[in-house]
Amino acid sequence: MTLLSVRDLTAGYGGAQALSGVTLEVGAGEVVALMGRNGMGKTTTIRAICRMMPSGGTMVFDGTDLATLPSHRAARLGIGLVPEGRRCFAPLTVAENLAAAARPGPWDVAAIRGLFPRLGDRMGQVAGTLSGGEQQMLAIGRALATNPRLLILDEATEGLAPLVRTEIRAAIRRLKSETGLAILIVDKSLVELREVADRAVVLERGRDVWTGGLDALDAATADRLLGV
Template identity: 70%
Template sequence: MTLLSLSQLTASYGATQALFGVDFEIAEGEALAMMGRNGMGKTTTVRCICRMMPAKGALVFDGHDLSRLPSHRAARLGIGLVPEGRRCFRDLSVTENLSAAARPGAWDAAKVEALFPRLGERRGQLAGSLSGGEQQMLAIGRALMTNPRLLILDEATEGLAPTVRAEIWAAIATLKASGMSMLVIDKSLKELRGACDRVVILERGRSVWDGTMSALSPDVVEAMLGL
């Protein structure tokens, strides 16, 4: 069953067009990697899905036309976002950050702390006093507390120490094994190969390649990603 579908998605920042035709689908229980060089439209696509900016084209989540919905209603349908840059509530504690986002479902504070034990050790600590890696764990935990049907992770490991990156990738693998549908934006091809089923590549605001991770050849990686 298709959970999210984008077709000929276009979007602009004022007079400057950023997306010229983004197309992809995510099935229930599937993890899709979205890749591309910097400035190719990945975060803009995420903003459109989460209804943080207007877009044209077909944008459908679980049969609902997202283009007609404000961001809070899109979230209530089950879209959970881990934004680029973490954006925790710095003046709230770890527990307060988690409870602020809580919605009924399988994910609760205890389950988040089992996924990220560091958060359990810092329940009463203000988010602003956490390390960068711990803040990223909190941002993921906060998104999970909304009990999403689709989890979007926008550069969730960028700028983190290798040991923390490994912890977060291990958590992503755990989520994948549990059947969580995910859209993962990252540059780490090795880790994405282990965590995702398929990949879509954006170039200049367009989808230019879509396929399984096993079909992603070195020639495609070099030509379209420069890796």
């Protein structure tokens, strides 16, 4: 069943056109990678889906037209965002960050601590004093605390130490294997995405130019579209 359907999405900043027609789908329980070189429209696509900027085209989430909604109502439909740069509430403790986002559902504090044991040891610690990796875990935990049906991860492992990247990748694999959560994930690492993604959508200059299973993404196409 299709959970999120995006058709001919357009968006821009001032007079600059950032998206010129992006089409993608995410099914219930599916993990879809959104890929492309820097500046090709990945974060803009996510901002538009989450209703954080004006856009054109069609976006439907579980039968509801997202284009008519403000961002807080889109979130309440079940869209949880882990933004690029983490953006935790720095003056609040870990526990307070989770409580601020909490909505009823299976992802309570105990479940989040089970996914990220490090956070369990830091519940009383102010978020601004956490390491970068711990802040990223908190950002993911905070999104899960909203009990979403679609989790959007924008560069969830960017700039983190290898050990922390491994922990976060393991958590994403658990989310895929143990829950029915749909995930839209932005990342640059083909090796890491092949472990979790069912499909990929590649953007170039604000358009989707390739869609399919990552096993079908050959080296020549990857080099041309991703520069890897």
